[in-house]
Amino acid sequence: MTRFRLRSGVVGVALLALAASSCASDKAGDGGAGTGADGVKHGPGVTDDTITLGLITDLTGPYAPIGKSLSQAAQLYYDEINLGGGICGRQVETLVRDMSYDAQKTAVAYTELEPKVAALPQFLGSTTIASVRDRLEASGPLTLALAWAPSVLGAKPIQMTGTTYAIDVINGVDHLVKDRGLKKGDKIGHVYLEGDYGDDSVAGSKYAADKLGLSVVEQKVKPTDADMSSQVSALKQAGVKAIILSIAPKQTASFVGVAATAGLKVPVLGSNSAFAPQLLATDAGPAFLGDFAVLQAASPLSADLPIMKTIIAGYSDKFPKDGLDNGVMAGYTSAMVVGDALKKACENKDLSRDGIIAAHRSQNAWDGGFGSTMDFTDPAQPPTRKTYLLKPDPKAAGGLTVQKDNFTSDLAAAYPVTAG
Known part of the structure; x- marks a missing residue:
């Protein structure tokens, strides 16, 4: 690797x-x-x-x-x-x-x-x-x-x-409520990069939180921020019940490593680009094998x-x-x-x-053998709204395995995507 x-x-x-x-x-x-x-x-x-x-x-x-x-x-x-x-x-x-x-x-x-x-x-x-x-x-x-x-x-x-990033996150928040026991009044933390990636991701978490009676504790970071200690401390003090990360892979490694040391034991979901399998070989590797999963529209290599x-x-x-x-x-x-x-x-x-x-x-049901049907007919909409929940695994090809098969929540299906 x-x-x-x-x-x-x-x-x-x-x-x-x-x-x-x-x-x-x-x-x-x-x-x-x-x-x-x-x-x-x-x-x-x-x-x-x-x-x-x-x-x-x-x-x-x-x-x-x-x-x-x-x-x-x-x-x-x-x-x-x-x-x-x-x-x-x-x-x-x-x-x-x-x-x-x-x-x-x-x-x-x-x-x-x-x-x-x-x-x-x-x-x-x-x-x-x-x-x-x-x-x-x-x-x-x-x-x-x-x-x-x-x-x-x-x-x-x-x-x-x-x-889109937002739809992946909406599906993730819905999973936290339906499968992980979050309830109305709970707080979720969202650490996100400034720019398109983070802005769209946090829009998704705020949309889902509003519909499900949750609240979002936001932590915006810059691409140059390397140490996530202050973000971990802020979210722990806020009493969040789950966390979403829309940051760069090295920042994710810092966050999960610091969170493990600080005893912040809540579900953590990495949005799409937040994880890279190479991180499993770093000092933060063991922390990824805890309560961490990746939100991604594509099926994993494994x-x-x-x-x-x-x-x-x-x-x-x-x-x-x-x-x-x-x-x-x-x-x-x-x-x-x-x-x-x-x-x-x-x-x-x-x-x-x-x-x-x-x-x-002209293709409205492209699959390619990847298990994710995509509709390419409307340029203004993403070709799918399904998200996989993936679990890091150093023994798996590509470092990820399927924890939950691809799904579309009702919230994600109804979410209005504005193109351009």
């Missing part, structure tokens, strides 16, 4: 090599409007022989470890596709660009890739997507957003997989599903020196979503940009 904190020099060399070793040449995908010899309509990134796709990710910034696994998993999927003959008789090639989670670098990467690619199976981060959202909405290709804030919703070319076994075997074989983490399944899933859209567009004989988006948006 890889360590969560990697040496910057080694990581920089290795991840820049990943970006440089993209399968497509910079000119390979310069297809334009027209019709191929097989009668299939072309668009940017499509020729008679190739379909070129772009991955805009973080290989040298704060999310470099997950950016690497996201990109490698996508490449694994397309390599498998190519071994089977490609899509529409064309080999799939990828161009990987590192934006270091920086808005200016994102704009440069998008400007370069936009005319060369048929779709973007990976675009990491709501903040970076926001820097080019107007351009994506106007003429951009089908784009899979690796972000779960409602700000990424509402544009026809942009697709979120899974559900789920008893054929597709998971395929991903684990393929990834371990192709990248034997790298461990399995949350990014592996997310990268593979988003690559498959775009792959299926391309296959459907091929059936329609239209691999233009509009044709690919239309093919994708």
Whole structure:
């Protein structure tokens, strides 16, 4: 298993090599409007022989470890596709660009890739997507957003997989009441990062608390805050009966470690990005095996599903020196979503940009074998409102196992999501 904190020099060399070793040449995908010899309509990134796709990710910034696994998993999927003959008789090639989670670098990467690619199976981060959202909405290709804030919703070319942070939290609070004994008048603590992730998450906890007669004790933190001691102390003094964390993984490790030492023994739910399996190998690892669970729309790699076994075997074989983490399944899933859209567009004989988006948006029950049916027809709404409750397990592939199968509470089903 890889360590969560990697040496910057080694990581920089290795991840820049990943970006440089993209399968497509910079000119390979310069297809334009027209019709191929097989009668299939072309668009940017499509020729008679190739379909070129772009991955805009973080290989040298704060999310470099997950950016690497996201990109490698996508490449694994397309390599498998190519071994089977490609899509529409064309080999799939990828161009990987590192934006270091920086808005200016994102704009440069998008400007370069936009005319060369048929779709973007990976675009990491709501903040970076926001820097080019107007351009994506106007003429951009089908784009899979690796972000779960409602700000990424509402544009026809942009697709979120899974559900929003708020809906995950609403389902989590409902679970605390129905399954963990919280009752009217109880307080729940919510530690959250400033920004899209935390703001949407706390909106969910406040909505659910209001409907269920609870109250929320808020603790907002900054990305640079490393020690969660004061937050633990404040929530313990407030007498909270449960806690939700919408913070970065290292902050989560600090919180659960300090809470264990301080004797704050209440259920703790980590919202989506709050946990990384690499944390199980740190000093805080034992604390995660207590009353801690993760709220996530996606099934874990350890789920008893054929597709998971395929991903684990393929990834371990192709990248034997790298461990399995949350990014592996997310990268593979988003690559498959775009792959299926391309296959459907091929059936329609239209691999233009509009044709690919239309093919994708026609799917109202996509599953892919992952156990989570998604409806892609409405750009303004998340494709699912179901949430898994996952338990950390150092022996499990990917470090998580299913504690409660995916479910949608009545509150989450009724929650009004505002796109954009």
